[in-house]
Amino acid sequence: MYDAIVVGAGPIGSYTAYQLAELGFEVVLIEEDEEVGKDVICTGVIGTEAFERFNLPQRAIISEIKSIVFFSPSLLTINYTPSDTLAYVVDRDIFDKEILQAAQRKGVDVYLGEQVRRINTYKDFVEVESWNGNSLETLRAKLVILATGVNYRLQRSLGLGIPPSFLKGAQTEVEVKNLRQTEIYVGRQISPGSFAWAMPLGNGWARIGVLAESKGVSHLEEFLKMRFAGRIKQENPRIVQKRIACGAVKRSVKDRILAVGEAAGQVKTTTGGGIFYGLLCSEIAVHVLQKAFSKGDLSQRGLFQYERLWRSKLGKELKMGQWARKVLRKLTDKQIDKIFRFVREKAFIKKLLEKKVKFDYHASLISSGLKLLRPK
Ligand SMILES: Cc1cc2nc3c(=O)[nH]c(=O)nc-3n(C[C@H](O)[C@H](O)[C@H](O)COP(=O)(O)OP(=O)(O)OC[C@H]3O[C@@H](n4cnc5c(N)ncnc54)[C@H](O)[C@@H]3O)c2cc1C
Structure with a gap:
């Protein structure tokens, strides 16, 4: 036995x-x-x-992830480049x-x-x-x-x-022009309460995907049209999807x-x-x-x-x-843009938040972010 x-x-x-x-x-x-x-x-x-x-x-x-650029709904950006490699x-x-x-x-x-x-x-x-x-x-x-x-x-x-619930992870692997670093996109049109990513793999290839509460494939199709039109070599990229546990x-x-x-x-x-x-x-x-x-x-x-x-x-x-996730789901694109603008304008806020970034643990960043960004 x-x-x-x-x-x-x-x-x-x-x-x-x-x-x-x-x-x-x-x-x-x-x-x-x-x-x-x-x-x-x-x-x-x-x-x-x-x-x-x-x-x-x-x-x-x-490949290695050395920096990430976050995009707001109206394409305002926040760059995060730590001193060491973040992830592989x-x-x-x-x-x-x-x-x-x-x-x-x-x-x-x-x-x-x-x-x-x-x-x-x-x-x-x-x-x-x-x-x-x-x-x-x-x-x-x-x-x-x-x-x-x-x-x-x-x-x-x-x-x-x-x-208690599941998310949908939809992804495609494609050849894409001008993708030099990891890109993360947020906004209601991208995926309410969630985000999309473009991850360069080297040699011009990338994994592009969406994490969504529902309809992962259609969110990804929309995202590719909206943000990568004319940049992807494959005409009809093959999209695959799988559910992901959300909670124990x-x-x-x-x-x-x-x-x-x-x-x-x-x-x-x-x-x-x-x-x-x-x-x-x-x-x-x-x-x-x-x-x-x-x-x-x-x-x-x-x-x-x-x-x-x-x-x-x-x-x-x-x-x-x-x-x-619940809080993000309630935010309008305008509110998300406002948060991006606020962080971009206040260098000390960005610095404070960066101090809280840990690749694998997010609770401390979330609670600090909410405290700093709460309207006074
Ligand atoms: C689009 C997408 C992107 C993702 N990206 C990331 C990422 O970048 N980083 C990350 O950390 N995670 C990511 N994940 C999640 C990650 O893939 C999973 O969390 C991870 O694979 C879980 O590992 P596991 O060994 O627990 O399960 P799995 O890798 O799913 O392995 C389970 C195995 O059990 C086998 N199995 C199931 N039932 C039975 C049975 N009854 N009898 C025998 N065998 C069985 C299955 O065939 C499978 O081989 C992503 C998920 C998706 C959908």
């Missing part, structure tokens, strides 16, 4: 399996796709802290494959092309039923880790619940079950980025699991410290992001 079955070989599932195997646990990873990393819908932006803190594949990095853009194909290979090198068994359909929990073990296209297979372990991304079928059936699941642990990554809603509610928060929570999970295994207590109570620790680290961030 395995110590742990990890369901889902996205970056968070593979990294969790890797860490557990490194500690000497017997781990199996089950993934429904035949190949990991292929056609993943993601911009691939990961803050530099993640690469310093975790053992991530450097080879996956394709990765190739998810290489990123996901290399983390999986690292897990395999540590001894993790991997089954690809197997969809987990059912999980039965018993007093001393968990049983996982998966479908390989021809037959149902059954595996047993002491614990199951759900790292299924934005697919919540198993969480629902186990009573863990689903995130009700519970991330049950007896012999633990959810991590987007499977637990551990995604920035401001930007929709899920890799860094997922990795942080994976680290917390492994730390708690090591103790729970040694005590022989994999009950909900034994695993609850994971729930407590990750929520105390990220709970406020998730709530503030949802709240900021």
Whole structure:
């Protein structure tokens, strides 16, 4: 019998399996796709802290984000150029494959092309039923880790619940003229309560996308017409879309079950980025699991410290992001322009806000921004 079955070989599932195997646990990873990393819908932006803190594949990095220019609805700009590189853009194909290979090198068994359909929990073990296209297979372990991304079928059936809401992330990869730095656009016409981005990849290519509360594809089509007309080489760029969790699941642990990554809603509610928060929570999970295994207590109570620790680290961030989203949704384009004008005119305000910028944590910037910009 395995110590742990990890369901889902996205970056968070593979990294969790890797860490557990490194500690000497017997781990199996089950993934429904035949190949990991292929056609993943993601911009691939990961803050530099993640690469310093975790053992991530450097080879996956394709470009660096050194500065960002923000555009208001009437195209007023605010530039942000910190002294150090802010983040990297990765190739998810290489990123996901290399983390999986690292897990395999540590001894993790991997089954690809197997969809987990059912999980039965018993007093001393968990049983996982998966479908390989021809037959149902059954595996047993002491614990199951759900790292299924934005697919919540198993969480629902186990009573863990689903995130309170979802956003739509729509994106295209195109050849674009004159895009030298990362551009972020806000405004009601772009995406109410949200934003659009253009991320240069080098060699003239870019990922352009929109995060939207609904209709991601049509918002992106409009955005491309409005801001990139005549600059994109491809006549009919292929747009892909995927939903993104916006808020945590009700519970991330049950007896012999633990959810991590987007499977637990551990995604920035401001930007929709899920890799860094997922990795942080994976680290917390492994730390708690090591103790729970040694005590022989994999009950909900034994695993609850994971729930407590990750929520105390990220709970406020998730709530503030949802709240900021609500505030932004209510602003008119004129009001957004006014805020841009105000920040541009008052150098000290811009400096104060810049001091609060952290690539992966936004709660402090949001609360300072609201205090500084509140009408007196
Ligand atoms: C347009 C867009 C842009 C984004 N840009 C960024 C970005 O720049 N930076 C960032 O950090 N995040 C970004 N994200 C979010 C990011 O892609 C996710 O948060 C991240 O992939 C979550 O990782 P994960 O390992 O938790 O889940 P996933 O990467 O989704 O992996 C889950 C895996 O589980 C498998 N699976 C699911 N159900 C089963 C089952 N029943 N049986 C077996 N296998 C199963 C799936 O096939 C999948 O391989 C973006 C998302 C979108 C849509």
